[in-house]
Amino acid sequence: MTRKPARTSLTLERLWQFSLQYYGVRRVKEACLELQNQFRGNVNLLLLLKWLDEQKVTFQEEDWHKVEECLGRSETLLNSYRELRRKYKQHLPDTLYRESLQFELQLEKQQQSDLVECVNSIPLIANQGDPLTLRYCRQLGGERLYSAFSDPASRYTNV
Known part of the structure; x- marks a missing residue:
């Protein structure tokens, strides 16, 4: 059974605005920081995955x-800067x-730009399996942090 390509329009500005609103939710922010600090996860990747989950698409x-490779260019710089700060x-x-x-936020935005470019270069399909955020948390x-990301973002934001 072939899965049909999904149509979605991801831009840096769309992901950035989604991220600012969604990350602004206290419960989400705390879970993101725990994922980053305790599990060495990437918050920008998680936010991208959540956006894709909201669109009901996957890759x-x-x-x-x-x-994950598209993070390589910016991840080392961002982590080094964050540690120094x-x-x-x-x-x-x-x-x-x-x-x-503010400078760190600019680095975060650049990383999101890299993610957007990457995701726009691969085929997306309708997600009929587990949400990407759940898969990432498991990975x-x-x-256990997934519960903070399981609610639809629209419950907290106007996206």
Whole structure:
């Protein structure tokens, strides 16, 4: 049985706005940070996967590695910068620390741009299996965190 290609229109701005709204939900933010800090997960990838779940689309199993590989360019830089910012938090004036957070957000947006480009280059199909966010949480060993991502985003946002 062949699965029909799914039509969806993902842009950086669409994913970015979705991410800002969805991540703004306290329960979601806490689960994202735990996924990142305890399970070494990537929050931008999780937000992309949640967006795809909301569209009821997925990609083929063999494309998982392509999606994860597209993080390679920015992940090391982002993690190094984040670690440095945390290390110097106590030593920076408040205004400089806020500027460092803004720069980190720019790095996050660049990473989302890489993800959007990648996902737009692979075929998407209607998802008839488990949500991508559940699969990602399982893959990282943090399946219990999925409950924070299981509700439709529209319950918390106007997307």
